[in-house]
Amino acid sequence: MKSFNEILKVAYEKWKEEPFIYVKKNNIFTPCTFKNFIESVIFLAKALEQLKLNDSKFMLFSKNSFDYLICDTAITAYSGIAINVDKNYKVYDLNNAILKCQPDVIFYSSEQENIIKEIKKLHKSINYLELEKELPKLIQIGKKQVQNENELFNIREKEPDSCCKILFSSGTTSHPKAVMLSQENILAGYECTSSRIPFDNNQREYLFLPLNHIFATCSFYYSLICGKKIYLSTNIKYLTDELQEVKPNFMIIVPLICERLYSLANGNNEVLKELLGGNINYMLIGGTKIAIELKEEYKNAGINLIECYGMTEMASVIVGSNIDENDISATGTLYENYKYKIINSDENGVGELLVKKKDKFLGYYNDLETTKKVLDEEGYYHTGDLGEIINNKFYFKKRKDRIILLPNGEKINPEELEILIMEKCAVSKVIIHLDNKRLKAILFSDNFKNYTKIFEEINNELPNYKQIENYEIKLNSERIK
Secondary structure (H helix, E strand, O other): OOOHHHHHHHHHHHHOOOEEEEEEEOOEEEEEEHHHHHHHHHHHHHHHHHOOOOOEEEEEEOOOOHHHHHHHHHHHHHHEEEEEOOOOOOHHHHHHHHHHHOOOEEEEOHHHHHHHHHHHHHOOOOEEEEHHHHHHHHHHHHHOOOOOHHHOOOOOOOOOOOEEEEEEEOOOOOOOEEEEEEHHHHHHOHHHHHHHOOOOOOOEEEEOOOOOOHHHHHHHHHHHHHOOEEEEOOOHHHHHHHHHHHOOOEEEEOHHHHHHHHHHHOOOHHHHHHHOOOOOOEEEEOOOOOOHHHHHHHHHOOOEEEEEEEEHHHOEEEEEOOOOOOOOOOOEEEOOOOEEEEEOOOOOOOEEEEEEOOOOOOOEOOOHHHHHHHEOOOOOEEEEEEEEEEOOEEEEEEEOOOOEEOOOOOEEOHHHHHHHHHHHOOOOEEEEEEEOOEEEEEEEOOOOOOOHHHHHHHHHOOOHHHOEEEEEEEOHHHOOO
């Protein structure tokens, strides 16, 4: 697969005058061309080089936006390492991410100003740049270095197999792990994925999943290869209204949104199609397991709901359904360019899935010990997912560890929350589990103290998807040994 620089060159030559990214301006989706986007990327990269910031680590703390995409692409392709964090992080999570990765620069949106004010008190040596104010200035600095179009791509690019991006993934350690990815990693799945789902220049994708997730990251970068158009969601609460405006024919989605749309349609197939804009050809669904019954309902409505199974460490999809897949119980067909194993299987053939790719998993940033636990000597990545392989198809069953898979695609390690609660509550043990799709805490103690106020304080430190809905106290004698 080509490098990012080559992909940007080809996209510029093919489609530079065509619309690429649509953003809401004055309540109307307004296009920016491939030329506008790619030139802005190059100009920013040249400015960062002039300011001697090449090979720096840049943290991006913002919602999806045109500015975010310019920064992310410039850094990932040319300038250093992009550390993409959740826009919903509060001080607790953002501080943990900073301590783990030690960024040199943080690009943040104006909406995050209050959190950044607190972070500045903790980390004074970081260079903080507000996207809305500083990005236009940086682009102008870089623009002055390009005299004509022939000089545009005269720029140092990153080695395709070196780390260019860090994303966070929940795992067996208490805090999220910092997954290192290369350009090769990000682009490796395109060939197999595009052989299952047609990608082309006529597609219109409505993108609402956050770009700190590998699923959204790959979908965006694939658009530079195939030329599909990207419409950036303004806010998830406007999803159904914006779907009517955009009328996309392509989307990536998570089970929670599929469930909500189906519920809104009240089982009416025609209404379901209209809620999606009436023009959907393909929807790729991933992040967590989708109910077979829901897959069946979408299929009955004539909607191509294509399941994709993957993970951050493997740079997105490693098993994908074909558009003509009839076995809806299958998670997907194995990718031709990858190698797979099932180990420690039970009498039914269910065991842990191992995957090996030509593009090497770079490991976790500054965490060799955890990397060695998941990457064996043969180069196989141990997914921690249990399932079986039958006739070249993978059937996911459940997680091997305690990781909680939420319907919105988020993954939570309950141990992280349990440790946080133990630090603040005088109890002997805490167990976090999923209760009716929301997180619940069970506290073990012989003291039936009211912890409501403490839980309010804990939730104030956490993004919505990590917040504890309620708790109950049980006697120590009820603990399972």
